[in-house]
């Protein structure tokens with residue numbers, strides 16, 4: 230049997246992969262692609278809207294539940310302490326672990342954070358991913374997603390890619406509900422996801438879309 234096409238998402242916190250490319254990942258899963266998620270931290274302090282002191286076990290379970298909702302093929306947590314990501318950039322073991330996963334699955338497309346994200350952990354993940362892909366001379370696509378940048382920053386020179394998620398936007402929302410212990414105690418992120426998908430849809434002539442920046 231032919232090997233299934235695989236897609237990777239590499240992100241900082243347990244909810245970034247859904248908040249950013251969740252609808253697109255669900256769409257690819259529906260198309261029969263395998264979706265693999267690598268999450269750097271357990272998200273102890275992470276985002277402003279997350280409740281603190283939610284146990285690691287709950288965060289892992291929620292991310293796995295969200296992965297099932299989008300039809301993903303598994304989540305790997307590296308358990309790096311937040312705020313220490315930049316120190317981990319030179320961590321050879323970490324790089325080797327990622328390289329090994331990339332070599333096993335050979336993804337055609339990788340999603341990660343944008344280079345100028347407002348969150349320093351997001352920028353650190355971008356930097357590590359970008360360095361690794363240069364080192365292995367990766368030939369696939371690298372697409373950057375925003376989690377909660379209110380404004381477009383320096384990355385305007387990067388080409389934008391819109392992906393129609395009209396058929397999977399509901400799945401994205403359902404996946405976001407898996408994080409109920411953390412996020413949706415607060416309304417704004419949820420509302421923000423809705424507004425962003427709607428605005429991106431307008432720019433892409435469809436109901437809902439996700440926007441990415443083509444890094445490679």
Ligand SMILES: [Zn+2]
Pocket residue numbers: 241242245275276348351376
């Ligand atoms: Zn994050």
